[in-house]
Amino acid sequence: MSFFINNTNYSLRVSLTWLRIMGLWAPDTLGWKRMLYTWHTGLVYMLVVGTFIIIQATDLFIIWGDIQLMTASAFVLLTNLTHSLKILNMVVRAARIKSIVKKNNNVLKMQITVDAKKAVKKCNREVNIHSMLYAFLTATTISLWALAAATENQNKQLPMRAWYPFNASQSPMYEIAYLHQSMSLMLSASMNASKDIVVMALIAQCRCRFRLISIALKGLCRDMHIVNNRLTKKQEEIVTVRLSNCIAEHQDTLETVNELERCFTESTFAQFTVSLAIICVTGVQLVFQTGNMLRMLSMTFYLLNMVDQVYLYCREGNELTIESENVSRSAYEWPWYACSVRVRRSALILMTRCCRTAKLTAGGFTTLSLATFVSICKASYSFFTVLKQVDEDT
Structure with missing residues (x-):
């Protein structure tokens, strides 16, 4: 059983x-190995996410009514609740998601023309850049949370508010609680970021497939010498095969996008809804953390991280729509006028x-678009002003 994915x-x-290492991408095995991996999944979830949800939910119940303390406890709790939903979605729909990954990978790695290879390389480069930026923001946020707690003026401060069934302000219980929170936050954030990168990359690969279709349509008559604006019978047979391949690939790409929608639409909606609340709550926390520079810096990076998370989804969704629209334009950018009526009819079907x-x-x-991203940011700011006003009134 290999843990490395190609x-x-x-x-x-x-x-x-x-x-896969964290238990969310099961290998294609059966029997006791699959059962062991399932136990591994449950154990990792409880150690990394489940216990953190329990201790923060308990703390939220205890401090209910205090806006400042509630916002300090709620933003990570909301993140972990959404994280749990995304984990459940990935585990339940693993087979369908694997099918999408395999299909996209097979299409992209089989490209042989220079332009197609350049398009795939460009897509990979864009995904890698956005992924590294997202991972950097995530890692920096967690590091600053841990560092801010360790350098707090008040003794024995934990990275996050949470309830423990023991006195977490005295050694050695404090060190245990601090280590638990730091490790849980780091592993949970890495899992969450990995799932987001998977979705973003799959959307990017789908838009790359639309781009490859556009390139193929423009090159339907490549390497052909057209005389008197008419194709020879042999040339027309080649164009017919190429056009049929484009039609089949376009249909398959649309089906892949629809399957991607069915697999992730609910978890994406939950992510957007919670992100709206988290961006708002994090803004409130920035107002309250004026006396601690490291705390302010960590919350600033967390705010940027959440905004970037929503942006990645919306940007890739927006680019997907643009590339699919470009296919219709590319359908006119080849010498279709040199073909017979039968081939023109097939081209017309594709154009339609x-x-x-x-x-x-x-x-x-x-819809996942840049307009949606702007709307979420505006709504978050509106809720932020309301919460700030409520706190000032109390």
């Missing part, structure tokens, strides 16, 4: 490998089908 995209390869653009939604309510 894929044309480096970020997807690393993320899937890490998810390309009018149907690919879109991803969050729960079927809102």
Whole structure:
């Protein structure tokens, strides 16, 4: 059983490998090995996420009514609740998600033309850059949380508010609680970031497939010498095969996008809803943390991290729609006028089908686009002003 995942995209390869290590990407095995991996999944979840949810939910219940303390406890709790939903979604729909990963990888690695290889390389480079930035923000946030607690003026401060069934302000219980929180936050954040990168990379690969279709359409008559604006019979047979391949690939890509929508629409909606609240709550915490520079810096990075998380989804969804629209334009950018009526009719069918653009939604309510990203930021700011006003009034 290999724990290393092979894929044309480096970020997807690393993320899937890490998810396999953390119990969220089961290998294709049966029997006792699969049962052992299932136990591994449950154990990792409880140690990394489950216990943190319990201790923070208990703390939230105890301090209920105090806006400042509630916001300090709620933003990580909300993140972990969404994290749990995304874990459940990935485990339940693992077979379907694996099918998408395999299909995209097979299409991208079989490209042979220079332009197609450049398109795949460009897509991989963009995904890697965004993934590294997202991972950097995540790692920096967790490091600053741990460092801020260790250098707090008040003794025995933990990175996050939480309730423990023992006195966590005295040694050695404090060190145990501090280590538990630091490790849980680090591992949970890495798992969450890996799942987001997987979704982002899959969307990016789908838009890359649309880009490859556009390139193939423009090159339907490549390496052909057209005389008197007419194709020879042999040339037309080649064009017919190429056009049929483009039609089949376009249909398959649309089906892959639809399957991607079915696999992640609910978890994306939950992510957007909670991100709206977290961005708001984090803004409130920034107002309260004026006396501690490291705390302010950690909350600033967390705010940037959450904004970047939403942006990645919305940007890739927006680019997917644009690339699918570009296919319809590319359908006109080849010498179709040199073909027979039969080939023109097939091209017309493709042109008509390309009018149907690919879109991803969050729960079927809102489209993944840059306009949605702006709307979420505006809504978060509106809720932030309301919470700030409520705290000032009390």
